[in-house]
Amino acid sequence: MKVFFGVLIVLVVLTLAEGGNRKAVRAARKCKKMNKTFEGCLEKGYKSICDESDDDNEEEEVVVNHCPTDFPNVYYNGQYCCKSNMEKFYEPQGAQCDGSVIQRDSMCCAGDQYTSCPGGNCESNPAPTPDIPQCPASHPNVYYNGQHCCASNVEKVYAPQGAQCDGGVIGRDSMCCEGDQHTPCPSGNCASYQPSRSKRESEPEEAQLSKKESRKCARVEKNLMKKCDYEC
Structure with a gap:
């Protein structure tokens, strides 16, 4: 009789353990499915609770000094601001004063x-x-140096x-144009031609979530945190 009860107890324990294992497997599968759904939400632009928390902890933006709007172009390593967007030609300074587009240096x-x-050290005015x-x-x-334009993109x-x-x-x-296929710059000082592109061509469209999808993604994220030990 004692042996019978002992075997019975062992069987009950094994049955419970097996049931617990099956439950754990089902839970793991459910978490995996939710995680995959949540990854899809993030790809579509859903903003996670974790991201909002990070935004709250971001440091304040550093104030940048800008050149005034009537002298918008910085040069001389940030110490001065120029009215024009072009350099003056002054041969002793070489490439830093060759009459080309003005830059910080x-x-x-x-x-x-x-x-x-x-402010003593500026950036160009964004206007x-x-x-x-x-x-x-x-x-x-x-x-x-901006005075001529070439049909080819290589030198002679x-x-x-x-x-x-x-x-x-x-x-x-450059001083020479392949095949001498050149023409004077119409304005006397040019930049290379850049074809304009429409917004549709230059900027890929971002995926958009509807309000219903956003609410669903929020529920999935909360369930991940509650049931699947998901952390930021």
């Missing part, structure tokens, strides 16, 4: 129309400035000019 401002950076005139589409590649080989006419890819400071 440029040393000269066209017409010497400049002012000091109000829109007039576009730099471009080469025509038939001769899209600027060279000769002309040994006396050295690296500026060695048959390489044409650049603003």
Whole structure:
């Protein structure tokens, strides 16, 4: 009789253990399915509770000094602001004063129309400035320091000019155009031609979630946290 009850107890324990294992397997499968659903939510642009928490902890944005709107273009390593978006030509300073588009490390401002950076170290003003005139589409590649436009994107080989006419890819400071297929810049100082693109071509459309889908994604995330030990 004692042996019988002992065997019975063992069988009951094994049955309960087996049932518990099956329950754990079902729970794991359910969590895996919810996790896959939640990944789909994130791909469609759902903003997780974890992301909102991270936003709250972000540091305050650092204030940046900008050039004034009437002198919007920074140069001289942030110390000065130029009215024009072009450099002045001053040969002793080389490429930093060659009459090309002004940049932060440029040393000269066209017409010497400049002012000091109000904060001592500036960035260019983000307000829109007039576009730099471009080469025509038939001769899209600027060279000769912006004065001419070439139909080809490579230089002509002309040994006396050295690296500026060695048959390489044409650049603003190149001096020769392959096949001499060139035309003067219509405005006297050009940038290379850039075909305009519509918003549809240049910016991929983002996936959008409906309100119903957003609510469903929120429920899935809460269940993951509650039942599947999901953490941020």
